[in-house]
Amino acid sequence: MRQNKDTNVPVMTTVVGYVAILAVIPFIATLIGDLWYYAGFFAGFAVAEAIGIYILDIIAVFIIGFIIWKLGPSFSTTTTLEKSLLLSAFGYTPLFLISIFYIIPFIGIITIVGLLYGLYILYIGLPIMLSTPKDKTLVYFIVIVVVAIIVYAIFASIIGAIAVAFFIHM
Numbered sequence: 001m002r003q004n005k006d007t008n009v010p011v012m013t014t015v016v017g018y019v020a021i022l023a024v025i026p027f028i029a030t031l032i033g034d035l036w037y038y039a040g041f042f043a044g045f046a047v048a049e050a051i052g053i054y055i056l057d058i059i060a061v062f063i064i065g066f067i068i069w070k071l072g073p074s075f076s077t078t079t080t081l082e083k084s085l086l087l088s089a090f091g092y093t094p095l096f097l098i099s100i101f102y103i104i105p106f107i108g109i110i111t112i113v114g115l116l117y118g119l120y121i122l123y124i125g126l127p128i129m130l131s132t133p134k135d136k137t138l139v140y141f142i143v144i145v146v147v148a149i150i151v152y153a154i155f156a157s158i159i160g161a162i163a164v165a166f167f168i169h170m
Helices: 011-022 024-037 043-075 081-103 105-130 134-168
Strands: none
Touching (some): 011 024, 011 043, 024 043, 024 081, 043 081, 043 134, 081 105, 105 134
């Protein structure tokens, strides 16, 4: 069956059949890297970190898709959650792929290249997948990124508070 940009891929298909599979790459790379370089004392932490990264990566794709979907009407974009989530998943793909470098923790910073390319995919995908008007694409893109940073900062604060509370009560 041939699909075009107007075809809606179900949310569960995108999440389970695409994102959950690609998110295994940073999970495995983080686990191997942390166990290899920090073996022994941090082994339990490595497993918990890898699982946390896997779960948060999947949630992050969904959050960005939700943000794209909810902001769409403000930028003359008619979209669905399905299309927005798919664009978010495509934007995260380079980051998932390049995260193989987490195997060597001190060069994991190279994943910034994947992040930048993912942002580029998001930018060019707005008019292609969601028919965002050309004159509103840049502003829409910037607003998506800013809102995503704010949401991630809030989540990071919550996760940090939970982690601190957990370690204090250990």
